[in-house]
Amino acid sequence: MFLEALSSLMENRDSLIDDCRAVMHVLGDCKAIDREMDEVRSEMEVTTGLMQRLIDENATRKMDQNDYRKRYDGYVSRYAALESRMDSLEQERKEREFKYDIFSGFLFELGEIHELPLAFVDRLFYQLVDFATVYSDGRVLFTFRNGTEITAEM
Numbered sequence: 001m002f003l004e005a006l007s008s009l010m011e012n013r014d015s016l017i018d019d020c021r022a023v024m025h026v027l028g029d030c031k032a033i034d035r036e037m038d039e040v041r042s043e044m045e046v047t048t049g050l051m052q053r054l055i056d057e058n059a060t061r062k063m064d065q066n067d068y069r070k071r072y073d074g075y076v077s078r079y080a081a082l083e084s085r086m087d088s089l090e091q092e093r094k095e096r097e098f099k100y101d102i103f104s105g106f107l108f109e110l111g112e113i114h115e116l117p118l119a120f121v122d123r124l125f126y127q128l129v130d131f132a133t134v135y136s137d138g139r140v141l142f143t144f145r146n147g148t149e150i151t152a153e154m
Contacts, residue, residue: 016148
């Protein structure tokens with residue numbers, strides 16, 4: 001069944017390779033994420049500086065403590081929001097790198113196949129197939145690592 005699904009996948013091999021390369025290009029381009037991370041990092045530094053200046057001001061001169069607390073809490077909230085955004089950006093970058101690696105392995109294996117193997121090759125299966133779903137009616141849906149789905153009959 002896997003070889004049948006692989007055969008269907010290979011019918012558009014060149015187009016599939018081009019599509020994978022295009023997806024990898026998009027996944028690998030993290031300039032916008034890196035730029036935003038730099039901006040958030042910079043804003044975190046500014047917020048930290050404002051907090052420190054407020055603390056120093058409170059320590060050296062008499063301030064209304066309600067006003068101080070309100071301003072300080074505002075800076076803390078802003079910093080927490082920036083920290084959360086930075087975590088999201090870092091996670092998004094890691095996910096893109098992970099997906100890039102998956103596509104890279106998929107593309108490598110696909111590029112190495114010039115003719116279909118005559119027998120099942122487990123390394124090929126694990127490198128190309130994300131998962132297979134077996135239905136009670138005898139169908140098997142192979143979901144390849146690039147997202148392509150091909151149904152085979154038992």
